[in-house]
Amino acid sequence: MTRMFNPPHPGAMVAEELDSLGMSAREFARYIGVAPSSVTRI
Template identity: 50%
Template sequence: MSKMFDPPHPGQIVGSSLKALGLSGRQFAANLGVCPATGTRAIKREIAISLEMAVKLSVAIPGLDTAMWLRMQATYDA
């Protein structure tokens, strides 16, 4: 029997990054230029990462570019 592939939602990476950067969800949302509720919904994996959000995340989190965020979302959605 093969193991089922269960990729993480990009929000999981966002949550981990917050801890690594030492930021609260509110601070992170402010850095992204989004309302705190949107930031929280992304972290809680309640919304998909859009192109606009992927661009913002690529600026806020070093090492992960826009295309990477979009690939993670596409892989999760598949």
């Protein structure tokens, strides 16, 4: 039987990257040109 892989949640990955960049979700949303709620929903 194969083992099930439990991938990380996409939001956790985004939060980790934003933290390493020292950027908030609101700043990132402005940078990519989307509404802040679009980023925070991830």
